[in-house]
Amino acid sequence: MKRNFDVNHFVEELSKNCAITEIKKFKKDEIITTYLIRRNQMFILLKGEAYLARYDSEGNRRIIYYLKKNDVFGEAFYKIHTNRELFVVAKKDCEVLMLPYETLENCNKDCMFHITLLKNLPDLILNRVADINYRTELLTNKSIKGKLLSYLNNLAIENNSKKFEIPISLSELADYLVVDRTAMMKQLKKLQDDKIISKNKNKITILKDDLLNEV
Amino acid sequence: MKRNFDVNHFVEELSKNCAITEIKKFKKDEIITTYLIRRNQMFILLKGEAYLARYDSEGNRRIIYYLKKNDVFGEAFYKIHTNRELFVVAKKDCEVLMLPYETLENCNKDCMFHITLLKNLPDLILNRVADINYRTELLTNKSIKGKLLSYLNNLAIENNSKKFEIPISLSELADYLVVDRTAMMKQLKKLQDDKIISKNKNKITILKDDLLNEV
DNA sequence: AAAAATCTGTTGTAAAAACAACAAAAACAA
């Protein structure tokens, strides 16, 4: 069950074969799409980073999640359930593959691009599902400490090492874990005081064997 | 983009056509599957209710999420990221469609069951994704009040009415929102005192126009 | 029909987290 498919590898096919699909570029902070006005499109992030966010009545931004290379997104993955819009915003300069939903299956039969895309779409979606599932599991921790330990434990496994770097800023991490940043800093400090981890900026070393026992 | 497919409608095809796939029954509290030992199976819940949970070293259960009729699940939707097992447990008596992953695409060509299944699998998965996305959005609320209001607001939209019933027990709701039940009860009481909602057991009436402005 | 289990509801207390207000360091842009 390999799932290492990179969309960029076959995008060059696109320019040669497919007239329907297009790639659009977005500058930092530009709105890529919204989720309330139904656009019947699917999107794949080819380059850059983006996030899905909601804005409340006071203009506060709440980040639902971050999107990275190869992530699929679009309203197809969401049900309408509020009168407030969801925005996908470019966090850095982005390149986005725009896929009109209705043409997904009935493009030209010879279109190598669509053949390859359809073959790999399930895997792209499964990857996305795995990401969301993972975040959900993080968020089922009731305490900041629990969220942190789950997150760090996972990073250690991914890096196959007890020494690793947190790949996002600590501010972003606080957003991702849905906690106040300064409260998170206090917990990080406590983890150091208790000799469970050591830390220098974003560099972490895990000192205990089984982090999850510490929750 | 209709997504109302019900697996049960074509399950009778199964018994006539397909020798590979099987349906298993599970009694309440039985373990349907685990997610760490790779079984390379996908599952569809035909009847009953189940939940995905993790147990910590003290035996405390943490529910990652609930599964309902037509939900697809299995380790394909998850990445391995911890040394502690995930369990799918029957909450009520269940009927589960067991789909060995490798046979998904190469069953007998005449097998109407697999043809129909493959045609509808993407929609089943998208439904699942929508559910998880929705829950994630709920969990991005920092306060119990915010979680409650998002949840209730959604129910009002789904029911197309300001009067509706919470379809799960309040204990389950607290689990779902990842908050302490008694703390949630206090917030529910406060919402009543502030005349934002009225409530009798699980029956809710929303008294304000735009709940999300109250967060 | 009785017993057991689950669910709703309440209260007080302890613990945790959010919020606010800064300062220094680092990264980025003009």
Add this chain to the structure above:
DNA sequence: TTGTTTTTGTTGTTTTTACAACAGATTTTT
């Protein structure tokens, strides 16, 4: 390189939440 913005880091205060301990109502099981 200088100014601007973002990020890391710390500390006190206030608010929120979890936890514990109940009791009555409801549902499920035997």
